[in-house]
Amino acid sequence: MGALIEQGVAARAFPGEHISGDRALVRPFPQGVLAAAVDGLGHGKAAGDAAGIAIDTLVTYAAEAPVVLVQHCHRALRNTRGVVMSLASINASNGMMTWLGVGNVDVQLLRVSASPPAREALLLRGGVVGYQLPPLHAYRLSVNTGDLLIFTTDGIRSDFATVLPAADPLLRHQPVQEIADRLLARFGKTTDDALVLVIRYLGSEP
Numbered sequence: 162m163g164a165l166i167e168q169g170v171a172a173r174a175f176p177g178e179h180i181s182g183d184r185a186l187v188r189p190f191p192q193g194v195l196a197a198a199v200d201g202l203g204h205g206k207a208a209g210d211a212a213g214i215a216i217d218t219l220v221t222y223a224a225e226a227p228v229v230l231v232q233h234c235h236r237a238l239r240n241t242r243g244v245v246m247s248l249a250s251i252n253a254s255n256g257m258m259t260w261l262g263v264g265n266v267d268v269q270l271l272r273v274s275a276s277p278p279a280r281e282a283l284l285l286r287g288g289v290v291g292y293q294l295p296p297l298h299a300y301r302l303s304v305n306t307g308d309l310l311i312f313t314t315d316g317i318r319s320d321f322a323t324v325l326p327a328a329d330p331l332l333r334h335q336p337v338q339e340i341a342d343r344l345l346a347r348f349g350k351t352t353d354d355a356l357v358l359v360i361r362y363l364g365s366e367p
């Protein structure tokens with residue numbers, strides 16, 4: 162299988178901290194790829210420790226369905242301060258994506274090659290993984306070559322979505338790392354850890 166996606170991550174820790182509680186993961190598995198962004202509650206070492214446990218758990222079970230992944234993380238995080246997280250699992254064989262979020266890690270799907278270009282946002286449920294889970298319901302939708310998936314933690318101002326129209330021609334070709342860097346520079350807050358993960362779906366064609 163060739164590369165199914167390309168990815169860019171831009172992140173910075175709360176000023177004065179060496180460790181960020183915000184972490185991103187892109188993990189291929191035999192039938193597809195898992196993408197995730199995790200925000201450990203608060204900031205500093207305890208937040209980073211919780212986020213690290215979540216990421217390790219996601220790596221271990223990457224091929225599992227998102228609902229199962231959140232349940233595994235919930236168990237693993239019981240003795241931590243907990244995290245919020247959003248996941249997207251893309252199946253390479255049929256171009257279907259399943260996504261799920263607990264807490265406030267925003268995920269936008271920008272269908273930049275559709276006519277007209279369109280945007281969909283992951284429906285988030287309140288809760289804290291490791292402390293209190295909401296009823297878990299994952300949503301399934303198709304993704305097409307060129308689609309962008311943008312994860313942002315709450316260290317990124319939420320109005321970024323309104324100034325990044327899906328029809329922006331830059332989004333079709335600009336390297337995903339540049340898109341991530343641009344969003345962090347323009348919309349990153351200095352009052353929290355901040356992270357942007359940008360994924361472009363390349364499709365499973367050779």
Ligand SMILES: [Mn+2]
Pocket residue numbers: 200314315316353354
């Ligand atoms: Mn945060």
